[in-house]
Amino acid sequence: MAIFQINNIEVIGIAASVPKATVYTSDYDYITEQERKLFVSGTGIKERRVAHENMCTSDMCFSAAQQLLKDTNINSEDIDILIFVSQSPDYFLPATSILLQDRLGLKKSTIAFDVNLGCSGYVYGLAIIANLLNMVGSNALLLCGDKSTYSTTPTDKSTYPLFGDAGTATLLSKNTKAKPLYFNLQTDGSGWESIIIRGGGTRNRYKEGILDKKIIEPGIERNLCNLELDGVEVFNFSLREVKPNVMELLDFSNIELENIDFVVMHQANRLMNESVRKKLKVDKEKVPYSIEKFGNTSSASIPLTMVTELHETLKNKSNQLLLSGFGVGFSWGSVILTTNNIIVSELLEIE
Numbered sequence: 001m002a003i004f005q006i007n008n009i010e011v012i013g014i015a016a017s018v019p020k021a022t023v024y025t026s027d028y029d030y031i032t033e034q035e036r037k038l039f040v041s042g043t044g045i046k047e048r049r050v051a052h053e054n055m056c057t058s059d060m061c062f063s064a065a066q067q068l069l070k071d072t073n074i075n076s077e078d079i080d081i082l083i084f085v086s087q088s089p090d091y092f093l094p095a096t097s098i099l100l101q102d103r104l105g106l107k108k109s110t111i112a113f114d115v116n117l118g119c120s121g122y123v124y125g126l127a128i129i130a131n132l133l134n135m136v137g138s139n140a141l142l143l144c145g146d147k148s149t150y151s152t153t154p155t156d157k158s159t160y161p162l163f164g165d166a167g168t169a170t171l172l173s174k175n176t177k178a179k180p181l182y183f184n185l186q187t188d189g190s191g192w193e194s195i196i197i198r199g200g201g202t203r204n205r206y207k208e209g210i211l212d213k214k215i216i217e218p219g220i221e222r223n224l225c226n227l228e229l230d231g232v233e234v235f236n237f238s239l240r241e242v243k244p245n246v247m248e249l250l251d252f253s254n255i256e257l258e259n260i261d262f263v264v265m266h267q268a269n270r271l272m273n274e275s276v277r278k279k280l281k282v283d284k285e286k287v288p289y290s291i292e293k294f295g296n297t298s299s300a301s302i303p304l305t306m307v308t309e310l311h312e313t314l315k316n317k318s319n320q321l322l323l324s325g326f327g328v329g330f331s332w333g334s335v336i337l338t339t340n341n342i343i344v345s346e347l348l349e350i351e
Contacts (some may be wrong), residue, residue: 002185002333003252009130010178012139012171013343014314015068016307017060018049018294019165020349031157031219039161044270048164048295049349050149057088058096060167060350061143062103067345068141068169069104076105080137082112083129085121085144085299087328088151089114100143111136118146118195119266119327120185121299123335126170126323127183133174142170146298148227151197155213155221159229162269164295168303171343179338184249186241191330194233199224234327235272242326242334243279249322249334257282259320260336262310266325267291267301276324299325311344 024047025040040046051060061084069076082104084097097112106112111132117124125142133140145167152160199210204224211223222228242265250257263282265273267290277287288309290301297304302323306314313319318340326332 003183003248005180005182005253006127006130006134007180008174008176008178009133009172009181010175011337011339011342012173013068013072013345014168014170014303014306015064015071015345015348016166016168016300016304017064017348017350018304019051019055019060020351021050021052023048023050025161028161030154030160035157042269042271043162044289044291045161045295046292049166051147051165055147055350056090057086057145057147057165057167058084058090058100060165061145061169062100063348063350064167064169064345065100065104065141065143067348068171068343071345072171072343074139074171077107078139079106079110079141081129081132081140082106082110083115083125083140083142085115085117085125085142086146087116087118087298088147097143117329117331118298119268120325120329120331120333122302123183123323123325123333124185124331125299126181126335127185127333129172130181133172138174140172142172144168144170144303145300148296148298151225151227153213153222153226156226157219158231159227162296164297166294166297166300166304168300168307170303182249182253182336183333184245184252185333186245188330191233191237194230194237194330195328196228197225198228235269237330238268238272238326239275239279241330241332242276242324245332246280246322246324246334249336253336255320255336260322261286261319263287263322263324264302264305266327267294267305268296268327307344308347314339314342315344316341
């Protein structure tokens with residue numbers, strides 16, 4: 001079981017960027033008014049930010065990183081590692097992290113690579129970058145985000161109103177006085193078909209007819225390059241696996257759940273997250289939500305929630321946080337970390 005701790009690394013700051021364009025659930029006319037009300041009641045999503053055709057995840061992460069470096073007074077040449085976590089890269093190759101290294105003006109000795117993860121991506125990204133930073137360098141940038149709307153279609157009511165776009169940046173630094181980061185990371189690839197884009201890769205290559213839409217059932221019409229989601233399977237997986245993962249981590253770290261200031265979960269679905277919260281017996285006040293305003297933003301959802309919902313708290317006091325990401329893969333993981341008056345940039349809205 002992948003339960004471990006990483007010492008000597010602290011989070012210095014965090015920033016998030018979203019498209020300025022807002023799409024409202026109330027305007028989604030592919031479903032009835034009653035269906036819209038039920039959707040909002042269940043998922044909690046009232047509006048989302050949607051990137052235009054020429055805006056990529058890298059653009060949103062670049063804006064967040066640029067602002068964060070400015071706000072933390074860290075020079076670009078002081079960054080030793082850059083990791084880009086996303087499932088919507090600019091190109092098949094080269095890696096988007098390499099493009100961002102050049103775009104941000106980072107030195108040639110910077111380690112840069114991509115990680116192809118979604119819902120669990122922020123937690124996994126923190127584990128990877130903290131461990132690597134322990135071995136080399138002084139400062140590192142973790143860039144997480146997705147342009148999830150590029151793979152959805154309005155004719156699929158099971159996915160289209162769920163997802164929003166966002167990019168985030170987290171700055172980590174080496175500090176021998178930092179409190180440990182505790183991780184519990186898990187995987188179950190038997191759930192690979194539950195959240196999937198079947199077409200366009202090497203297994204099912206892009207070819208004639210791949211963009212032809214098919215009616216799956218009433219209200220669900222998509223092509224092979226559109227996102228496919230089995231909501232029931234994902235819901236059951238989350239209720240089955242998240243609580244044990246969190247409880248094992250708390251036991252390993254010898255930290256009581258009551259001593260956690262905030263539990264920040266991947267913003268998948270409010271009903272699902274509330275079910276997990278109740279299973280964990282965590283007070284409502286300790287579980288912030290950003291899904292109402294941004295929808296499911298994949299690997300960006302945890303840091304985006306921290307920026308928008310915990311902005312002043314993170315800036316002005318020490319906090320012990322439990323972060324938990326779960327979904328596509330299936331892949332899931334949790335981390336317990338302590339922040340101490342970190343820099344939190346104002347949310348960026350880009351056009």
